[in-house]
Amino acid sequence: MDLLAFARGPGMQWATAIFVAGVLWRLVGVALLRRKPDLSAPRVAAKWKGLRLIVLRSWPRKEFLGGTAFTEVMGYVFHIGFLVALFFYLPHVLFFADVAQGLLGVTFKGVFGVAWPTLPGGIIYFASAVSVAALIAVLVHRLVNPVKRLISNFDDYFSWFVTIAPIATGMAAYSHIGAPYQTLLALHLLSVELLMVWFPFGKLMHAFTIFAARGSTGMLFERKGATL
Amino acid sequence: MQDEVFPLRFERAPAAVLTGNARPVLAEVAALAERFAESGAGGAVDLAAMPLSPADVDWLRGTLGRGEVSAVIEAAGASSVEETAFAGVWWVTHRNPLGEVVAELIEVAAVPAIIAAAREDAAAGAARLAAIVAAPAAEALA
C-alpha cells in the first residue's frame, strides 16, 4: 500500500473515527457535568437564551478595538481563508457530499434544492495564500508579543502547525510544487488527518465550545442585566 | 432517420471548445518568428505536446492562415508542408502510410528540414546518375 492509498483509506478512516469519538468524548464529558440551577430572581427574562452574546462577541467593543484589532483581524482572515478553501473547493465539497450521502443519505441538492456552490481553483488558491500569510502573522505575533508568548503552550504551537499544514500542503498539491502530485496529495490528506486526530484534544475544539462558552455566559449575564 | 435508431442528439461536438491554451502557443510561435528574423535561428513547436483541443488546433490553423508555398513529401506516407500567411512560419503535418497523423508541428525556418535533400541520399543519387552516364547508350536506352 503506497502513501496515498494509506492516506485515502485506513488513514482517513481512523482519523474520522478518532475525530468523531474524541469530539463527542470531550463534549459529552463536559455536558454531563453537574450544573447547579441559578435560583436568583432574574432582572430580565433572558429571552435570547445566550444567543445575544454569541453574536455580540463576534467583534470587540470599540473600547477594546485598539489593542485587539490585529489579533481579531488576522484571526478572521485566516479563519475565512481556511473556511473558503475548506467548503468551496470542489474536491472538498465532493468529500463532504460523500460523507453526507454515506452518513445521512442526503445530498445538498436534495435538502436545499440547489447544488453546493464551488469556487474556481485560482480563488481557492488565493484564499489559501491569504490564510497562510495571516497564520504566519499570528505566529510571529505569538512569539513577539510578551502576553501571548507567556501564555502559549504546546497546544498553541501544535494547533497552529496542524492548521497551516493542510493549507500549505493543499496549495503545494494544487500547484505541483516540490514532489509528484500523488505524494503531495498524500501529504495533504495526512496533514488533514493529523488535524482531525489532534482536533478533539487541543484548543481547536473551540470551534464547538465557543458557542457553549459564549452561550453560557450570555445566559448568566443576560438574566442579571449585566454588560454582555 | 438516424433519430429513430439512436435517440441521441448531439447539439455540439463534445470537444469543440476553446480551452484558452492556443493563445500561449501562438505567442511562442511569434517569439520564434522574431528570433528567426533577427538571427536566422528557427525552431519548432510540437503541437502534440500541448494540451490543445481540436478546436484550439483549428483556431491556430485559421489564425496563421495560408501563404505562398505548399508541398507534399511522399516518404513513408504523405507529409504536407504549408507556409502560413507569415513567411518563415510553416505548418508541417506528417502522416504514416495509412494516412494517420503521426506528428504535427509549427516550424519556423527558411525551409523545413524535411524538404531539404540529405547529402547521403544525394550521394547515392549521384552514384546512380554517374552509373547511368557511364553506361553504353544502348544499355541506357534499353
Place this chain on the structure above:
Amino acid sequence: MNPAKTIGERLAEAGVSRRAFLKFCTALASMMALPPAAGPAMAQAIATRERPSVIWLPFQECTGCTESITRSHTPTLESLIFDLVSLDYQETLMAAAGHQAEAVLAAAMKENFGKYLLIVDGSVPLVEDGAYSCTAGRSNLALLKEAAQGAAAIICVGTCSSYGGIPRAAPNPTQAVPVSAVVKDRPIVNVPGCPPIPVVITGVLAHYLTFGNLPELDPLGRPKAFYGETIHDRCYRRPFYDQGRFAKTFDDEGARSGWCLYELGCKGPVTYNACATLKWNAGTSFPIQSGHGCLGCSEPDFWDRGSFYRPLAAADWGSAKTVGAAAAAGVALGAAAAWAARRRQDRFVKEAAAPADRKPEG
C-alpha cells in the same frame, strides 16, 4: 539475417529514404516528448546501430497489450519488426507453432545471450509453483527466471507485468506478482497501462535504439518521458477544472460542453500517463476526450481503488456503521469521564468537609 548490418544500411537497402527516416524520427521525438530538434539527432543515432534481438514472453495476460501494439501507428508494426528490431519470438504473432516455436525461442536466447531485450506482458502466478499459467509445460515463473538470465534488459508491457494488474486484484487467487517481484538483477522498464499506449511501447524501444540505453525512470520504474506528468496536467479539459466548471452527469450541459470530468470519477489527477498528448487509435482521441473519466489503469492496484465513478476526493472515510461506532464510543467515554469527574468531586466535597473545623491558624 546478418546482424552486423546497421539499421541505416538495412533501411537504405529497403529503399527507405532519409526523408522518410527523418520524418519517422520527428514523429518519435514528438511521441517521446523530446524537443522537436531531437528528431534529426535521433535519425543519425539510430541509423548507425545494429538491430537488437527481441524476445516477447506472454504470461498471465489477456493479449490486450499485444492487441495494442498491433495498433501502433508510429512506427508501423511492420517497420518496427522488420527494420528496427529482430523480433525473434512472439507466440501470438509468429508463424511458427508448437515445438518449432519453442526451438526458435531456445535458439534466440542462446544466440543472443546477454544482449536480447526481453519483453513481458502478463503477471507471474506464484501459487503451486506457478502452475496456474504454463507454456509448453513450463510455468511462467520458470520461463521468466531462465529468460531473464540472458536479457540485457526487461521491458514490462502492461500493468500486469509492471504491477500485477488485474490478476493481482483482491483476493488474488493465483498470487500473481509483477516481474520485478521475481527478477531482481536485471534492469526493468515498466510500461504500465491496461493496455499501454501502443506508441509508448515502441517509444521505449526507439529510445533503446537511439541511445543504446534505457530511458530515465521514475520511482515506479516508468520512463519519465511518457509517465512524467499526470493525465490531468496535460488534459485539454484542465482549464475547466481550474475555472471550477464540471460535468455533473454524463449527459448534462457540462458534459456536452466538454467540462472537467473530475466529479464523475476521473482519476486523471493521480494517473501518470501520456494519454492526453499521445492519444489512442492513431491519435484520434483518448477516454476523457470521448467523455469518460480516466480509470487510472496504468497505476498500481487501480482495480482495487474503489469505483471508477467515485470522485477522487471522496476518500474512503469509512461507513455510517464505523462512524456510528466511533460516536457511540465517544459518547460512552464522555459519559464515563463525566461520571468519574462527579465521583471525584463528591470525594473532594467529603475530604474538604472533614478537616473543615480545623481553623487554618498558627
Place this chain on the structure above:
Amino acid sequence: MSATAADEKHPLELEGARVSVKKPEVRYDVQGEMSEAERVARAMQNFVKDFGRTAAIYMESCIHCGMCAEACHFHHVSGDPRHTPIWKLEPFKQAYKREYGPFAWIYRTLNLKPKVTVAELAEWQELLYDTCTVCGRCSLICPMGIDIASLVSQARHGMFQAGLVPHELWAVAERGAREGSPLGATPKVFADRVAWLADDHEIDIPLDKPKADVVVTMSSIEIMKYPDSIVATARILNRLGVDWTFRTDGYEATNFGLLSGNTAWQKKMTMKLIDAAIAAGAKTVVLPECGHAYTALRWMGANMLGRPLPFEVQHIAEFLADNIRSGKLRLKKVAKSVTFHDPCQIVRRGGAVEAPRIVLEALGVELREMEPAKGLNWCCGGGGGVVTIHRADRLRYKVYQLKMEQIEKTGAELAVTTCANCRQTFDDGQAHFKSEREMGSLLELVAENLSDGE
C-alpha cells in the same frame, strides 16, 4: 495564633483612609500548619468541588489569544504579561485538566499536566489576590465569552483552603466570620452606633423591629467609617414612610467570605441576612452601597438558601430609582456637573446600570460620563479585597491613577459612586496622592437633597 492574638498582632486600622489591618510586621501569607502535599490537595479539592458544567466549558474554551490582557487595568498599568487575566488561572487550568476535565484520566496517567506545587500556588497568590479585583472587565473582551472573573473567584476557593491567602485579607475575613463583621462592627457596636447617630442627628432609626416590610443592611465600611450613610438611609426611608428596620441579627452585608474564597464563611454571612429578613417577614431587603455585598446576596443568596428568596433584593440605588420613578421620592435640583463611577459588581456584573443614572437625573445634575463608562468602566482597583492588601499598594495606586485621569478628563465638579469599597479606595488614593477631590456617595447626595415640598 488565637483569635485575640491575631487581633493584637494585627490590629485594625480604623482611622486611616481605608479600613484595613495595620501593616503587619511579619507577613502571614501562609495560614495554618499543613504539609505541602496537603496544601496542594486541599487547593485542588476545593477548587474542583464547586466546579460545574459552565466553569468546565470555560476551561475547555480558552484559545490563548491574550486579548484579556487588554481589558485588565492591572496589566494596562504594569505591562507585565503575568497580569494577563487568564494567566492568573494557569495552575488551576492545569488542575482542571488533571483532576476534572473529560481527559483527566489521560492527563493523570501520562502525567501530561503535572501536579501543581505549593511554590506555584504561592507564586500565583499575588496574581489571584493582589492583582485581580474580580471586576470582570476581562470577561467582556474574551472572544470565547469566558467569564474569567468567576474562575478567579473559584480559584480563590482552593487558595483559601490551602491556607494561601494574603494575610490581611485572611485576617479581615476571619474576623468577619468570627465576630459577624470584618471590621469589628459587632451587633453591640452597631446598636451603639445606631443609638448614638439617632440621638446625634435627632432622627428615628428603627432597630430590631420584629416585623417590617423593608429590612435594610449596611456594610462594615459604612458602619465604621461612613456612618453618615446610616443617617442618610434613615432619613430617606423615613421620608418615604416605609415600614423598615435594621436588625442586629442581620445587618452586615459585607462578604469577605466571598472575597477571600471561603465559601462556608460566605454562606454563613449571607444566611444571617436571609434569616433576619425572613424572620421580619420582609418584602424587600435593601443592600447598602457595597459592590460585593450586592453580588453575594442579590445573585448568590438564593443559591445559598437553596430556593428562590422569599423577598426582593435591591441595591439602595435601585430602591431610590424605583421610588423616584413611582414619584414617591422627590429631590431638589443640584446645579452641579457630576461624574459617576460605576462600581463593577453593581453595574458591570450586577446589571444595575440605569438605576444610579435615574437618581442622578432626578437630582438634575449635569452628568458627565467617563470614557469609557457603564459596563466598560475602569475599576477603582480596590475591589475583590485588593484594598486590604498592603503589598499590592504600589500597583494599585497606578491603577488608581488611571481611574483619576478618567475622572479628571470629565471636568466634573463632583464625583460620586455608589459603593463604599470604591469610596474608601478613593479616599486612600487621594490621601496617597495628596489630592483634594472627594468621592461622594450617591446615597448621601440624595439624602442631602430631599425635596421639602410635599
